[in-house]
Amino acid sequence: MGFRSGFVTVIGRPNVGKSTFLNTLLGEKFLIVSDKPQTTRNRIRCILTTREAQVVFIDTPGIHQPKSLLAEGMVQAALNTLQEVDAVVFMVDATEPLEAEDRYIAAQLAKINTPIFLVLNKVDLANDRQLARLETKWQKLLPQAEAVAHTSALTGYNLDFLRQQLLAVLPEGPQYYPDDMVIDQPERFVVAELIREKILHLTHEEVPHAVAVVVDEMKEREAGHVYVRATIYVERESQKGIIIGKQGSMLKAIGESARTDIEHLLGSRTYLDIWVKTRKDWRNQQSGLRQLGYEELLQRGR
Ligand SMILES: Nc1nc2c(ncn2[C@@H]2O[C@H](COP(=O)(O)OP(=O)(O)OP(=O)(O)O)[C@@H](O)[C@H]2O)c(=O)[nH]1
Ligand SMILES: [Mg+2]
Incomplete structure (x- = not known):
């Protein structure tokens, strides 16, 4: 065989x-x-x-x-x-x-x-x-x-x-992906997911489900350091308050925890710049899903 x-x-x-x-x-x-x-x-x-x-x-x-x-x-x-x-x-x-x-x-x-x-x-x-x-x-x-x-x-x-x-x-078949490829998603996706994971760990009730994370920018700066700008989207102003926390404490905790994982993933020091925005009811809007990283889920019947 x-x-x-x-x-x-x-x-x-x-x-x-x-x-x-x-x-x-x-x-x-x-x-x-x-x-x-x-x-x-x-x-x-x-x-x-x-x-x-x-x-x-x-x-x-x-x-x-x-x-x-x-x-x-x-x-x-x-x-x-x-x-x-x-x-x-x-x-x-x-x-x-x-x-x-x-x-x-x-x-x-x-x-x-x-x-x-x-x-x-x-x-x-x-x-x-x-x-x-x-x-x-x-x-x-x-x-x-x-x-x-x-x-x-x-x-x-x-x-x-x-x-x-x-x-x-499994049948006999070709090697579809190169030896060193482990995931078919770009680093930007994994980085956004790691931030979302920390939100899932740190928040409760409806908040984890109402969150989407988009990496807007990711670039290498001097001395191999990586700059990442990401936006956390929530559905309501009250959720924005929860994500930011008292005097920014929750956002700080999310950022610190995510940064450790992101540095491990990228193998370089990372500066994480996280913003929070409200996008009303995005989970029920085609445009919301498209813009926040879930376009593939709109392709019905595939
Ligand atoms: N004790 C124990 N916990 C587990 C095991 N496998 C997963 N868990 C825990 O179960 C929870 C759910 O694990 P996930 O891997 O996120 O489950 P999932 O099926 O991917 O969930 P969805 O993505 O929501 O569909 C986490 O808290 C895991 O740590 C296991 O074999 N033993
Ligand atoms: Mg899962």
Whole structure:
């Protein structure tokens, strides 16, 4: 058998650990992660290259009941990946009961003829009885699954084994991306995401969901230092106040925390200049989605 390659989507409800799983598998943190649902908003390709194979994983937004134009686009983007892959990783949270969204995803999976790997994640938090019961339920609901894996995306438990199983179903094929390419997004995107991640970590309730981050400018200055100007968009003036905080304390915390990660990513000292603007109800406007980095989500039926 020659070189193998193929596309693998990682799909599931929000917050089950899809992005964590890919970060651990790739050994580097490119995808943002948080305990808030709907952290991931775009389809993001991450590339794992070995001597024998190249796997192009697709991180997807969590499948949920959408309540905005943005969320509708996210869910559709995730579902659309099912049509363009060689294998599916369907991830569920081993500590949670089966929900309506899981049944909905299972129904979508029944329509395709692609190997499905059911992954019960967060097993570090689940007990054996809980796991056995959940697995039995899933075997009934998803009898066509190629395999069931118990993993912990956080600790890396069983990820190597799952990777081997995935490789085994990929067809012979070319190397699509260069050896050193790990993510198909520009640095600007990852930088904006890292800022958004800190907002997800530091704010609560509706604020994390109402935020978009755009990198307006990124350039190298003297002595290899990088200057980044970014704008945080919120939907209401009250949210702007929360993001800025008392005497700018929240914005300072967001900036400091993001800068550490950005410097690690870019490998250079970074000056981060962050602005905050209100753009009313951007999540429900086509123009808002287009201008704040979510244009791909408007391309329905793709
Ligand atoms: N204990 C434990 N926590 C995990 C594991 N995997 C992920 N988490 C945590 O679960 C939360 C959600 O992880 P994400 O990777 O952001 O989940 P996601 O499925 O990408 O979520 P969305 O992007 O919102 O769809 C984070 O707080 C992670 O640290 C795991 O195996 N064990
Ligand atoms: Mg995610």
